[in-house]
Amino acid sequence: HLLQVNYSYSVCMCMAVLQRIGVPTPSRLTKVSVRTCLIAELPFSISIICSEGEEWQCVRSLLGKHMLRPRAVETYDVVLNGVVSDLLAKLQLRRRQSASGLVTDIADEFYRFGLEGISSVLFESRIGCLEPHIPPETDRFIQSINTMFILTLLTMAMPGWLHRIFSKPWDTFCQCWDYMFQFGEHYTQILHQEDIDTGEEVEGRYLTYFLSRQGLPMKTVYSNVTELLLAGVDTISSTLSWSLYELSRHPEVQNALRGEVLTVLKGEKTPRATDVAKMPLMKAVVKEVLRLYPVIPANARVIAEKDIQVGDYIIPKNTLITLCHYATSRDRRYFSDPDKFLPRRWLGQEQSHHPYASVPFGVGKRSCIGRRIAQLELYLALARILIHFEVKPDPQGEAVCPMTRTLLVPKSPINLQFIER
Numbered sequence: 189h190l191l192q193v194n195y196s197y198s199v200c201m202c203m204a205v206l207q208r209i210g211v212p213t214p215s216r217l218t219k220v221s222v223r224t225c226l227i228a229e230l231p232f233s234i235s236i237i238c239s240e241g242e243e244w245q246c247v248r249s250l251l252g253k254h255m256l257r258p259r260a261v262e263t264y265d266v267v268l269n270g271v272v273s274d275l276l277a278k279l280q281l282r283r284r285q286s287a288s289g290l291v292t293d294i295a296d297e298f299y300r301f302g303l304e305g306i307s308s309v310l311f312e313s314r315i316g317c318l319e320p321h322i323p324p325e326t327d328r329f330i331q332s333i334n335t336m337f338i339l340t341l342l343t344m345a346m347p348g349w350l351h352r353i354f355s356k357p358w359d360t361f362c363q364c365w366d367y368m369f370q371f372g373e374h375y376t377q378i379l380h381q382e383d384i385d386t387g388e389e390v391e392g393r394y395l396t397y398f399l400s401r402q403g404l405p406m407k408t409v410y411s412n413v414t415e416l417l418l419a420g421v422d423t424i425s426s427t428l429s430w431s432l433y434e435l436s437r438h439p440e441v442q443n444a445l446r447g448e449v450l451t452v453l454k455g456e457k458t459p460r461a462t463d464v465a466k467m468p469l470m471k472a473v474v475k476e477v478l479r480l481y482p483v484i485p486a487n488a489r490v491i492a493e494k495d496i497q498v499g500d501y502i503i504p505k506n507t508l509i510t511l512c513h514y515a516t517s518r519d520r521r522y523f524s525d526p527d528k529f530l531p532r533r534w535l536g537q538e539q540s541h542h543p544y545a546s547v548p549f550g551v552g553k554r555s556c557i558g559r560r561i562a563q564l565e566l567y568l569a570l571a572r573i574l575i576h577f578e579v580k581p582d583p584q585g586e587a588v589c590p591m592t593r594t595l596l597v598p599k600s601p602i603n604l605q606f607i608e609r
């Protein structure tokens with residue numbers, strides 16, 4: 189019931205931040221001048237993460253056609269495979285720099301992979317994240333996302349009057365958002381100009397192209413592009429890092445998964461979307477990783493209209509309810525050996541848990557719109573990494589714990605050995 193209510197976690201987060209700084213109602217959001225922060229200027233209400241009601245529905249259904257329909261998502265496999273090829277080359281380069289094939293802090297490398305991947309889907313062009321020298325504007329975008337997530341917790345926890353005394357974190361937070369929007373706007377404009385210059389009408393070529401042809405105000409296009417860029421980076425980086433971390437510590441699962449990939453590919457080197465769809469163990473591995481390390485560790489909803497009853501609980505209207513994925517998906521009432529990495533629990537007869545005990549992408553109308561793209565990207569990357577390398581733990585390394593930095597991320601760097609097959 190809760191999961192179907194039409195309010196997003198992000199709206200709640202934004203409301204919480206704005207209430208803290210003394211803005212009492214969402215309707216006043218757009219009137220507030222928060223220094224140079226572009227959030228206030230943008231038509232805030234029609235970007236997918238930060239809108240609700242009919243406006244949200246409008247953007248969601250436009251994007252959904254290209255992000256949720258399996259056939260539409262399959263078409264991104266070629267461009268994503270190009271990004272995976274560059275990732276493999278980068279991993280080769282990094283492993284050669286160490287005598288034992290050790291690549292340190294893989295989350296950092298996968299961070300750039302995540303940004304390059306979502307950019308390729310949005311723009312069908314590359315922004316140089318996996319090149320030896322990263323363009324400075326791309327580097328700044330990555331830094332801005334990082335800093336923004338770190339400061340989100342701080343700015344939320346700080347009461348409004350403290351913002352005025354310690355204005356630096358708030359200023360930096362706003363500057364990060366400004367820069368992320370500028371970045372999204374810049375790339376969208378370049379593409380838009382290219383289309384005008386070539387005069388080509390290429391139907392549904394890439395997501396931004398499609399979005400910019402819907403008669404939406406360009407600012408709405410920019411803000412949605414920015415939010416999708418933002419949503420597609422840490423999510424992919426963290427999940428890919430934990431996947432390889434767990435596979436390196438469970439060589440029997442790694443070998444079984446590699447076997448599945450090779451069997452499905454029948455000698456082909458590069459999987460297509462239709463191939464990964466035939467890999468049940470691959471899907472089980474990613475589900476199990478997201479059960480143990482749900483990158484968005486909590487989701488929230490507000491039921492604004494009326495009091496409701498859920499089980500034995502009466503929830504008064506306007507109460508913010510947080511669902512902690514991390515807690516439910518490691519609850520031993522729903523999963524036996526909850527802290528163990530056991531992908532087979534997701535296969536066939538062994539599936540015995542409650543269907544809603546692990547919902548890392550959320551459930552219902554407001555669930556993750558990027559989940560099919562994320563899954564495709566993860567499957568394509570994992571398949572090819574395992575074809576090319578045996579992944580082993582750092583011989584000197586210790587167990588890595590997750591921590592919350594708004595999102596769930598590795599607390600210390602994950603270092604892995606990549607041994608060429």
Ligand code: HEM
Binds near residue numbers: 236306419420484
């Ligand atoms: C492993 C990867 C990912 C996970 C675990 C994840 C998880 C989530 C979760 C839990 C939500 C909130 C759902 C709710 O409130 O019920 C969400 C929303 C969202 N995600 Fe993802 N996500 C992932 C990847 C992505 C990617 C790659 C993109 C972009 C292509 C993306 C774009 C979005 C957007 C735009 C929303 C807001 C949807 C709306 O409000 O209608 N996500 N995601």
